[in-house]
Amino acid sequence: MVILETVLEATWEHIVLVYTTLLVSIAVSLPLAFAALYSKKIEFAVMKFANLVQAVPSFAVVAIMVPFLGIGFTPAVVAIMLRALLPIIKNTYIGLSNVDPALIDYAEGVGLSQWQIHRHIRLPNAYPAMFAGIKFAGILANSIAVLTAFIGSGGLGEIIFQGLIGYNTRTLLAGAIPAIMLAVLIDVSFTMLERKVTPGYVKE
Amino acid sequence: MQTERLFERIDSIHLEGITKKYGHGFAVKDLDLEIQGGELLILIGPSGSGKTTALRMINRMIEQDAGTVTINGINTKDADPVRLRRNMGYVIQNIGLFPHMTIGENIGLVPKLEGWDKERIKERVRTLLEFVSLPPDMFMDRYPRQLSGGQQQRVGLARAMAMDPPLFLMDEPFGALDPILRKQLQKEFLKIKNEINRTIVFVTHDIEEALVLGDRIAIMNQGELVQVGPPEELIFNPANELVADIVDTQRKFKHMDTLKVKDLMSPFDEKYVLEGRTETCDAVDVMTERDLETAFVFEGERLIGQVTMVELMKCRTRSQKLSDVARPVKIFQPTDSVAFALSEMKSTGEYLAIVMNSNDPIGILISDEVLLKLI
Numbered sequence: 001m002v003i004l005e006t007v008l009e010a011t012w013e014h015i016v017l018v019y020t021t022l023l024v025s026i027a028v029s030l031p032l033a034f035a036a037l038y039s040k041k042i043e044f045a046v047m048k049f050a051n052l053v054q055a056v057p058s059f060a061v062v063a064i065m066v067p068f069l070g071i072g073f074t075p076a077v078v079a080i081m082l083r084a085l086l087p088i089i090k091n092t093y094i095g096l097s098n099v100d101p102a103l104i105d106y107a108e109g110v111g112l113s114q115w116q117i118h119r120h121i122r123l124p125n126a127y128p129a130m131f132a133g134i135k136f137a138g139i140l141a142n143s144i145a146v147l148t149a150f151i152g153s154g155g156l157g158e159i160i161f162q163g164l165i166g167y168n169t170r171t172l173l174a175g176a177i178p179a180i181m182l183a184v185l186i187d188v189s190f191t192m193l194e195r196k197v198t199p200g201y202v203k204e
Numbered sequence: 205m206q207t208e209r210l211f212e213r214i215d216s217i218h219l220e221g222i223t224k225k226y227g228h229g230f231a232v233k234d235l236d237l238e239i240q241g242g243e244l245l246i247l248i249g250p251s252g253s254g255k256t257t258a259l260r261m262i263n264r265m266i267e268q269d270a271g272t273v274t275i276n277g278i279n280t281k282d283a284d285p286v287r288l289r290r291n292m293g294y295v296i297q298n299i300g301l302f303p304h305m306t307i308g309e310n311i312g313l314v315p316k317l318e319g320w321d322k323e324r325i326k327e328r329v330r331t332l333l334e335f336v337s338l339p340p341d342m343f344m345d346r347y348p349r350q351l352s353g354g355q356q357q358r359v360g361l362a363r364a365m366a367m368d369p370p371l372f373l374m375d376e377p378f379g380a381l382d383p384i385l386r387k388q389l390q391k392e393f394l395k396i397k398n399e400i401n402r403t404i405v406f407v408t409h410d411i412e413e414a415l416v417l418g419d420r421i422a423i424m425n426q427g428e429l430v431q432v433g434p435p436e437e438l439i440f441n442p443a444n445e446l447v448a449d450i451v452d453t454q455r456k457f458k459h460m461d462t463l464k465v466k467d468l469m470s471p472f473d474e475k476y477v478l479e480g481r482t483e484t485c486d487a488v489d490v491m492t493e494r495d496l497e498t499a500f501v502f503e504g505e506r507l508i509g510q511v512t513m514v515e516l517m518k519c520r521t522r523s524q525k526l527s528d529v530a531r532p533v534k535i536f537q538p539t540d541s542v543a544f545a546l547s548e549m550k551s552t553g554e555y556l557a558i559v560m561n562s563n564d565p566i567g568i569l570i571s572d573e574v575l576l577k578l579i
Binding site for chain 2: 105110113
């Protein structure tokens with residue numbers, strides 16, 4: 001039997017781990033997605049790398065961190081990030097590059113600089129695809145954050161593994177149920193953020 | 205943020221020796237074209253003729269391989285493209301309204317980037333929407349997809365006017381609209397054009413549109429300029445088959461209202477002139493000798509009327525003079541419209557009229573011949 005305090009603590013650790021990873025992933029993905037717009041080579045390299053990392057089993061990605069980065073919070077963030085990058089980069093890139101060429105043409109024609117086109121035209125038009133990618137990455141991150149308990153990240157994974165090892169269903173559920181609820185929370189939180197930044201034409 | 209104006213008004217735009225290669229061929233080949241300040245110049249031609257390429261080299265959306273574009277003597281190559289384009293209004297066929305911005309934001313985007321404050325932008329947006337007949341309160345906060353094609357195109361026009369640019373570049377702005385709507389917008393645009401009195405370069409593939417809107421029309425084919433001139437010139441003096449084909453004679457009927465009397469009159473000749481004091485029976489001989497059916501009777505410089513051979517041949521008395529029998533004749537100004545002139549002549553059953561430039565006879569308008577020229 002686990003006490004409530006332990007569950008809450010683990011849940012908090014889990015939230016911190018997932019959201020930190022997502023923020024880092026977004027911060028890394030956006031420049032890469034924009035860079036991919038400028039050169040086919042960069043696009044190729046970025047997409048290949050993201051696809052490759054995606055192909056490695058989650059648990060292997062987690063395990064492979066240990067020889068390089070040791071154990072603890074940081075290697076866990078890196079491991080989760082490697083899995084979370086692909087959906088964000090891919091969707092952001094698709095969103096950015098699928099903007100109607102006529103809009104870009106027009107924007108150039110009225111004298112918008114490249115930066116202004118990115119800021120005012122491409123990015124807002126990429127939001128729907130981008131957020132779909134982020135939400136998917138969020139779900140991935142949440143599930144991999146369970147696995148990273150093995151390399152000392154803390155979080156709900158610890159409780160779940162305790163439950164598994166001890167054949168203790170109640171302990172297992174005490175870890176698993178908050179993890180499921182977190183998945184919902186992540187989706188809802190980013191949907192709300194999306195609503196806030198996405199212009200009205202999508203909402204209606 | 206504020207971009208300094210490169211020019212307040214356009215004196216002239218010169219395209220000299222403009223060439224743009226495209227693969228193995230030429231999109232535009234050695235093009236020389238002058239756009240005069242304040243005119244609406246149409247660029248027209250079959251697809252692939254290089255008309256859009258030529259337009260897009262003016263704002264450096266396409267960089268020419270050879271040749272220079274100068275605006276008021278400023279080589280566009282020496283100007284920053286962003287700054288250059290901020291001096292021009294730009295309208296394109298698919299309008300390019302930004303779907304994620306409201307109508308107000310669409311129109312106010314460039315002013316915003318130019319650092320205008322919110323109130324000033326709002327004020328400007330309202331003025332422009334009213335100018336294109338869209339009630340601001342109704343449209344400002346809508347999104348483009350909530351508007352009809354015609355309304356969107358009006359917004360496109362308003363947006364191009366946001367910075368009150370001295371030059372407009374328009375690439376088939378009405379191309380995507382259905383024909384009735386297009387006609388309507390053309391009519392409105394003509395009104396707007398006269399009101400704003402700006403220099404406009406206008407690409408179209410629709411010759412009717414060109415004839416209605418253009419001050420001058422430049423016909424392009426395979427990257428080269430074939431002929432440039434006012435609509436009448438292209439219709440009556442086409443440089444070659446292609447031009448004649450483009451301004452298709454059958455269409456001239458539809459454009460009679462754009463044609464002037466001076467375009468269709470026959471030149472006046474001294475042989476048509478008879479003196480008022482000439483006796484009618486003598487006049488018959490003179491007219492026979494000159495091979496005339498009709499003549500105009502003058503007293504000195506003053507036009508009295510017309511006489512016809514048929515009437516004069518009834519002459520009996522020697523004392524009857526031309527000034528006694530001359531019938532009134534219709535007089536038109538060279539700038540009168542042909543449609544007006546023809547309907548005037550039809551109402552009185554005349555088939556002949558004289559064209560006077562103040563007091564000088566300069567031409568004769570013959571209704572049958574007008575029709576022949578039109579057909």
